[in-house]
Amino acid sequence: MFEWWTKYEFMRNAIVGGALVGGMCSLLGVLVLQRGLAFLGEGLAHAAFGGVALGLLLDLGVRFHMDWLGPVWVAVPFCVCVAMAIGWVRNRGVATEGTAVGIFFSVSVALGILFVFIREKPSGDLESYLFGSLLAVRRVDVFVSAGLAALILLVLGATWTKMAYITFDRELAKLSGINVEALDYLLLAMMACVIVLSVKTVGVILVSSYLIIPAATARLMGGSLFGMTVKSVIVGVLGSTVGLVFSYYINVPSGATVILTLAAGFSATLLVRGGAALQGHSH
């Protein structure tokens, strides 16, 4: 029954890597959802496409004979730069967040298409970045995900109460002496890193749902903001694991099965809790 775990290293990598990125996305997803930043998540996911395409074009791993130096190492700084640029444009009041995301999102995708087309090698591996693939997650990716997860846990552990206050009300948080702008940039940078690392599991097209669905499911379950965050992580890790196992059995891209599993969890929670939640919100 568990031969997918005992026999195949690629499955162990996919499951552990998927659980790690699923947990991180769900953790940040609560802040993203409560701040209404879903579109920003979508924009950063598309920026990841540009970064991955640049990574494939540069092919640093082959060029420097370092197998571990995959496209992700180019995509992470690329996506972080895009996230910082969106934050800067928003904070300076140059444009609204929606406009900034819209511009950087389309420019990143356009650059990605350009990089794919000027690349001389066939772009078969691009498909795994677009839709997610069990085979795409290597052992080195698991180590990188584990390192990043530890770092994010450390940073969020130190800043969570301030992040939560900003999420509740930016003005009141600022009045309490919190450096709202700096923590905004920090959240954007963490989102960019997590989104890029999640691309191998769920793909560019679906990665923003990885941020939103577990948090939305946890929100239906109720409780405090911290309780909601814990529930979101549990939902993200479970949904990711179950979805990846489905992907193995029915042999379809893992992005689809992971997101559909998470969506099924959301629907089931809505059926069970939805009535109560809606009643609670009606007065």
Added chain:
Amino acid sequence: MVQPRIHASREPVLQLRGVGKAFGDRRILTDVTFEVLRGEFLCLVGPNGAGKSTLLKMILGLMEPTEGTILVLGKPPGKTPGAIGYVPQRKSFDRTFPATCVELIVANLRGSWPVVVTKQERDKAMAALVRTKGEHLAGRQLYALSGGETQRVFIARALVTDPQLVVLDEPAAGVDIRGREDLMELLHHISADDYLAAVMVTHSLMALSRTAEKVAYIDGTLQAFGLPSELLGHGKLAALLGGHTEDGDG
């Protein structure tokens, strides 16, 4: 009308000297100078776009003046943590944000959102709620409160750090008539406090008459400053407030 009181110690809590603010070429405020003494309740009035909110933001330390100085207890705003309590205009909250009244009050006490509220913090939050007669609201979710209840909780939030200055930005705006009456009683209570100084932006003659010991009429600059009884004869001020006698702030 509130009568000005003679206090044993009337040291200034808030001092503005020649304060001005411009955004690029657009000038919002010019040369505003006044003081608010301990125990004094000042109402800031003026037409929309007169610069009242900008002035409040500078007093709170959210914005730097382009020229002039602002001192709270002799120090620049932001250098006196806990000394200023702030009551914003009625906020509406995301119905899905899980936040109770006690958590909101404790967040101001801590300067961050609480994961767990300690007994000591809960006691302080409850004491602040008792001061505003809102103890029954402690465990309620913020989104479920009426306008008047929300402002009552925000006043408790402002008082929990034992501030020396309370800044209120049109606290009765968006509050229904019954809630507004309760709120005015609460503000009158604050106004009677000999220790607490307050600055309140208002458009309401009812709020002004129930609370103000001094009135500052702002319209790009300080047009008039003094006792309410003196200033209500000021043509522009009377015209301004005349239109807002029953509809509260905003």
